[in-house]
Amino acid sequence: MSKRLVCLCNLVDENEIVSYLKKGANSTKDIQRLTRAGTSCGRCLPLIDEIVLSFKKERPKVQQTKLDFGS
Numbered sequence: 001m002s003k004r005l006v007c008l009c010n011l012v013d014e015n016e017i018v019s020y021l022k023k024g025a026n027s028t029k030d031i032q033r034l035t036r037a038g039t040s041c042g043r044c045l046p047l048i049d050e051i052v053l054s055f056k057k058e059r060p061k062v063q064q065t066k067l068d069f070g071s
């Protein structure tokens with residue numbers, strides 16, 4: 001995965017987004033809440049959507065009952 005900057009306003013890179021997706025984030029709204037990416041100008045929202053959808057397609061669906069965003 002690349003370290004490309006996704007959200008210029010809040011300095012959030014692709015690795016950070018993928019990290020939260022691996023920890024259980026399931027939507028662009030989750031990513032916005034956790035990283036603030038896409039909450040300023042919104043220009044990066046289509047890219048965040050693309051990363052989330054791509055991650056969901058690549059990962060097998062695993063039933064998870066509790067999100068774990070700890071370190």
